[in-house]
Amino acid sequence: MANETLRAVRGMNDILPAGIGLWQHFEAVIRDWLASYGYQELRTPILEHTGLFKRAIGEVTDIVEKEMYTFVDELNGESLTLRPEGTASCVRAVVENNLLYDGGKRLWYQGPMFRHERPQKGRYRQFHQVGIEALGYAGPDMDIEHLLMTARLWKMLGLAEFVVLEINTLGGAESRASHRQKLIEWFEAHQDQLDEDSRRRLYSNPLRILDTKNPAMQDLVEAAPKLIDELDAAAMAHFDAVRQGLDAAGVAYRINPRLVRGLDYYNYTVFEWVTDKLGAQGTVCAGGRYDGLVAQLGGKPAPACGFAMGVERLLALMAESGQNPPGAVADAYVVNVGDAATRFAVLAAEALRDAGLKAVLHCGGGSFKSQMKKADASGARFAVIIGDDEAAAGEASVKPLRGEGPQQRVGLAELAGIITKE
């Protein structure tokens, strides 16, 4: 086993060739899907000033308090942080580059995110997200677009039967504040019934108490003040419109009044797509509206909403459902035995590539038998066989490896024509 310092950092994984086919398939689907909705890709740095995440995500959230990879750049004393999520960077880039000067923008990004949590299946310290953000759109039509987008994506990925949609509304800032105050008062009055976790959260994140799995507290939680009673008419109308949009499109959902997001910037619509196939890390996609964030990060006030997907979790679901697409395989594997044959095989392989084919040239010598085994194991559809006989004649033998068919011997000019494209 490798020395500790020569191992990957805990919770950060290599993605090996054997598993890359699923990633590439996923990424190809994602690109088609986003293009079909007219979203444009945005790429931001992995590293940001620490203050960005503190302001965007919230000082008292778990992410900021104990999960960020924050360090001081010793060359200039700046405090920097590996991004734990993508929305903050996206909004920062939008504000910094005035991207909303000519109206709303539909954006997406993908890449690694970093959180210092204890690794578990579906939870890694470096993990990947695909995020979608729509900025400058206030109406429920955009919330609906996002929900329909996600529903379509599950179909495209073959996951529709494994995930269910939960939605909720958090209302505006005022509603949330007054609800929070009433919650604190309610739980203060029933402190004797709170468990240890809940007492700890009472003032830091009282909304989370509603999410408790402690059966002894269910009655108390059920009777607690409900956010829906605090919602103003505008928030209710927005939520109703979102629901009508889902109904009209035939997207099933469950209203979960206890659904709250762990990041401070959300308001109005929030949602999660969850699965029961991945154990404790069952959320594969989540998001919602965050109308205050652009202004909070110094931009001209602009409404916004978006969501992010956990790529590793979605891939785990796809694998669970039996999907295992192969990585790229060559059209031809070029077998060569003998010095003259090896020199000629280089040219034969180049000729195949000139014709737009994928060709793997056998390197390293070995018997015909061992090279044929490599050709078979490579998955290539044809073996192009070159010995000194062929080399002397300027020809190559072509043998189909997958289907029936005779072995043929042809000159270089005809070689590519025999190897059919798939």
Place this chain on the structure above:
RNA sequence: GCGGCGGUAGCUCAAUGGUAGAGUCCCAGAUUGUGAUUCUGGUUGUUGUGGGUUCGAGUCCCAUCCGUCGCCCCA
């Protein structure tokens, strides 16, 4: 960060405290120029790491690292 379980060949797994093994994979041969089946032979290890107990430790004890399940958190 907390609790439970686990870690033996590249992979999947065996091995009463007493010589570390099998299957698979890989390599070679049977077939002196031809893969996927078959047969024969061969390589593969600081038993995660470091201590301790013992005549003797893969096995028991402690620590640590890593994984896994749950909590927590979240995508």
